[in-house]
Amino acid sequence: GAGVSQSxxxxxxxxxxxxxxxxxxxxxxxxxxxxxxxxxxxxxxxxYFQGNSAPDKSGLPSDRFSAERTGGSVSTLTIQRxxxxxxAVYLCASSLQSGQANYGYTFGSGTRLTVV
Amino acid sequence: AQTVTQSQPEMSVQEAETVTLSCTxxxxxxxxxxxxxxxxxxxxxxxxxxxxAYKQQNATENRFxxxxxxxxxxxxxxxxxxxxxxxxxxxxxxxxxxGNLIFGKGTKLSVxx
Numbered sequence: 001g002a003g004v005s006q007s008x009x010x011x012x013x014x015x016x017x018x019x020x021x022x023x024x025x026x027x028x029x030x031x032x033x034x035x036x037x038x039x040x041x042x043x044x045x046x047x048y049f050q051g052n053s054a055p056d057k058s059g060l061p062s063d064r065f066s067a068e069r070t071g072g073s074v075s076t077l078t079i080q081r082x083x084x085x086x087x088a089v090y091l092c093a094s095s096l097q098s099g100q101a102n103y104g105y106t107f108g109s110g111t112r113l114t115v116v
Numbered sequence: 117a118q119t120v121t122q123s124q125p126e127m128s129v130q131e132a133e134t135v136t137l138s139c140t141x142x143x144x145x146x147x148x149x150x151x152x153x154x155x156x157x158x159x160x161x162x163x164x165x166x167x168x169a170y171k172q173q174n175a176t177e178n179r180f181x182x183x184x185x186x187x188x189x190x191x192x193x194x195x196x197x198x199x200x201x202x203x204x205x206x207x208x209x210x211x212x213x214x215g216n217l218i219f220g221k222g223t224k225l226s227v228x229x
Contacts, residue, residue, distance in 0.1 A: 033216050042122075042207060042221040048214055056214060089159060098215040105217060107161035 002026075004108035006092050012114045013082055021077040021111045025094030032075050033105070034067060037089040049075060050098040082115045089113070118143045120210050122220035129198045130228050136183075137193045137223045139208030145169075148211055152182070152193045155205040155222070164206070167191065195225075203227045 005024040013019050025032050031050055035043040046059045049069040060066070064083075069075040079086055091110040119142045129135035141150065152164040167175045167184050174182050179199075183192045195202055205224050209217040 031215060035219075042120075042219040043217070045212070045216045045218065048216050091159070091161065093161070093217075095215070104163065104166070110159045112159075
């Protein structure tokens with residue numbers, strides 16, 4: 001697509017429920033990044049994919065968080081048993097290739113997750 | 117560890133005036149990229165300007181320019197002739213070892229008419 005698409009734009013869920021957040025990167029971009037932005041805070045790096053592979057998952061906040069990417073395209077961030085502290089905006093970005101910062105990064109508009 | 121620090125949580129500028137946003141960083145890399153991103157209420161992160169560390173010349177993009185001081189690890193953003201549309205959160209970022217961006221906590225810029 002022309003840009004990075006994230007869905008849903010907003011999500012309200014009850015504490016304890018599972019949620020799935022979707023990111024559709026720019027076509028041809030092999031690198032994909034997930035960030036979390038809590039209210040009034042900067043962006044916290046969660047995980048990145050080069051193709052379908054996520055070399056380092058240590059940025060995920062807890063084992064309730066997982067992410068996958070299939071076909072080198074769409075990625076899904078899943079949060080199990082959501083807690084109120086999971087409330088944040090989840091941003092996705094893609095770039096042509098990981099580690100090649102000169103290619104730049106394109107961000108989606110994020111998913112605002114509210115856990116009630 | 118690579119870190120980015122923005123020491124000004126909020127800044128204000130009069131329309132048509134100039135404002136400078138501060139950023140310091142730490143990295144052990146000799147070559148790296150630095151970015152300034154703008155985030156309006158729409159949440160979309162918009163690239164404002166980019167600087168490659170090995171380039172001595174400060175980057176400029178129209179009304180936006182940087183003052184890059186490599187030895188001091190400082191990367192400030194100057195906005196000239198400020199416009200109402202410049203009001204937003206501004207984030208300084210450094211490329212990390214995994215190719216991800218490491219962000220500062222941001223500066224909220226208000227523009228007064």
